[in-house]
Amino acid sequence: MQAPTAENFSAETILWTRRWSEKLISFRISRPADFRFTPGQFARLGLAQDSGKIWRAYSMVSAPWDEYLEFFSILVPDGQFTSRLKQLQVGDTLLLDQKPNGFFTADRLPDGCELWLLATGTGLAPYLSILQQPELWARFEHIVLVHAVREAGDLAYTDEIAALRQHPLWAAYGHKLRYVPVVTRDAPHGMLNARIPALIEDGRLEAAAGLTLTPEHSRFMICGNPKMVADTFRTLLQRGYSLSRLKTPGQIVLENGW
Ligand SMILES: Cc1cc2nc3c(=O)[nH]c(=O)nc-3n(C[C@H](O)[C@H](O)[C@H](O)COP(=O)(O)OP(=O)(O)OC[C@H]3O[C@@H](n4cnc5c(N)ncnc54)[C@H](O)[C@@H]3O)c2cc1C
Ligand SMILES: NC(=O)c1ccc[n+]([C@@H]2O[C@H](COP(=O)([O-])OP(=O)(O)OC[C@H]3O[C@@H](n4cnc5c(N)ncnc54)[C@H](OP(=O)(O)O)[C@@H]3O)[C@@H](O)[C@H]2O)c1
CATH class of the missing domain: 2.40.30.10 (Translation factors)
Incomplete structure (x- = not known):
């Protein structure tokens, strides 16, 4: 850098x-x-x-x-x-x-019904700020925050995520947020326990959120382990989604966590 x-x-x-x-x-x-x-x-x-x-x-x-x-x-x-x-x-x-950087912002996505925020590890960080935008809660009918980590002890910010739903600035929309924790090693009973691309492929992510993925309605932000970002992107490409660019809006924006 x-x-x-x-x-x-x-x-x-x-x-x-x-x-x-x-x-x-x-x-x-x-x-x-x-x-x-x-x-x-x-x-x-x-x-x-x-x-x-x-x-x-x-x-x-x-x-x-x-x-x-x-x-x-x-x-x-x-x-x-x-x-x-x-x-x-x-x-x-x-x-x-002095200068903030980057283009991993929700305004790069066209409107849709469901916003999927997919993270591994510290890739959670930008979403905690993104979820503090009142307009985001108004724009989408559902917001699904997926945080995949190795061990249950890596699931940081759970109380803060729960508190987001009660925030007075978007309290009317708080019910829109679904939080889906994923633990890939030694998962507690009942918790999703596979990598994000596999959970998309076998339909378990949709089942956990109670939503169906469609290119028409679903929008994705992906952040974290660069291999996860690449594998998830490839999985979504195969299902008909595309990267969102200024001149050609699509359904996906992404950022590598290192
Ligand atoms: C756009 C961008 C945003 C970033 N935002 C964050 C952030 O919010 N929080 C954060 O912790 N890091 C973030 N990083 C990574 C961060 O810049 C550092 O790389 C990291 O903190 C480790 O620094 P280091 O010098 O100790 O190790 P480095 O020499 O930088 O990295 C050594 C190795 O550690 C692993 N690694 C690096 N970062 C991570 C990570 N975040 N999670 C798991 N493994 C990692 C990789 O295998 C890497 O090769 C970001 C990187 C980029 C490019
Ligand atoms: N300070 C310490 O004591 C300590 C201890 C351990 C590790 N570390 C450091 O912590 C870092 C690892 O941190 P982390 O666990 O937050 O990050 P990580 O290795 O990126 O793992 C986070 C999540 O990403 C998943 N993942 C990895 N590759 C993927 C892929 N291709 N597709 C989909 N999902 C994928 C992992 O699944 P899997 O579980 O299946 O890989 C895990 O659920 C390493 O740099 C290590 O050096 C520090």
């Missing part, structure tokens, strides 16, 4: 951290007043080290109106960035590239 130049980043303060498990953490940093983003976009966060600065992309979790920026991160053993991130505490500094 291209490093921002010295003029275009700010030093921000870590305000809050939450450790979900050995390998997952969330944190908030102070937000410059002029840092404006569209939900689904990512920020570049930086850390100073002896050999210069190291930058990594992170999707915003927080709402555009929150006074802070929240992020949800994997902790990769020996990861260049996250092994340092893991040690940071409230009051420490993180660098923030």
Whole structure:
């Protein structure tokens, strides 16, 4: 990833951290007043080290109106960035590239009846911000959030997802959200336990959501493990869906999680 130049980043303060498990953490940093983003976009966060600065992309979790920026991160053993991130505490500094980036936004999809938000791991992050847009709740009749993880302990943000349904700004539409957790290793009894493409192919995802997939009505956002993104995209292509582009609207937008 291209490093921002010295003029275009700010030093921000870590305000809050939450450790979900050995390998997952969330944190908030102070937000410059002029840092404006569209939900689904990512920020570049930086850390100073002896050999210069190291930058990594992170999707915003927080709402555009929150006074802070929240992020949800994997902790990769020996990861260049996250092994340092893991040690940071409230009051420490993180660098923030001034400009948000990316095109993984719901406005790239044409209207439809059902919006499927498909994530593995920290690919959940952009959806937590995307789901904070009142207009999104009005646009679709159903919104299905699918979060696939290795182990049940990786299912972060379950309380926050449940609370989204009660939000006063879209309370009238709260019933539209269906949350479908998937655990691929040692799944608790009754929980979906296969990879997303397989769940699409054998009809279990539709059954879990109580909805039918059709190119006419279904729209998809896909984010997470790049292999999952590629495999899910291929599965949907074979079923007659296509990538949504500016000049040729389709049913799918996607983003690789690394
Ligand atoms: C557009 C974009 C948005 C991103 N948003 C997020 C985000 O919101 N949260 C987040 O944790 N990461 C996100 N990433 C990945 C992030 O930039 C870092 O790669 C990650 O935090 C690990 O950094 P690292 O230097 O420790 O390890 P790296 O050297 O960057 O990665 C080492 C290896 O760890 C694995 N890996 C990297 N990221 C992940 C991940 N998120 N989940 C599982 N395995 C991973 C891969 O196998 C990778 O090869 C995003 C990447 C891109 C391109
Ligand atoms: N700090 C620690 O203690 C610790 C411990 C363990 C791992 N890690 C790190 O965590 C990272 C893994 O994180 P993660 O579990 O969030 O991410 P992940 O490996 O991407 O797994 C997340 C989900 O994506 C699924 N998936 C993977 N490939 C897929 C594909 N081609 N199609 C559909 N689904 C697919 C996985 O299913 P499957 O289960 O079937 O693969 C799993 O359900 C690694 O980088 C590892 O180094 C850290």
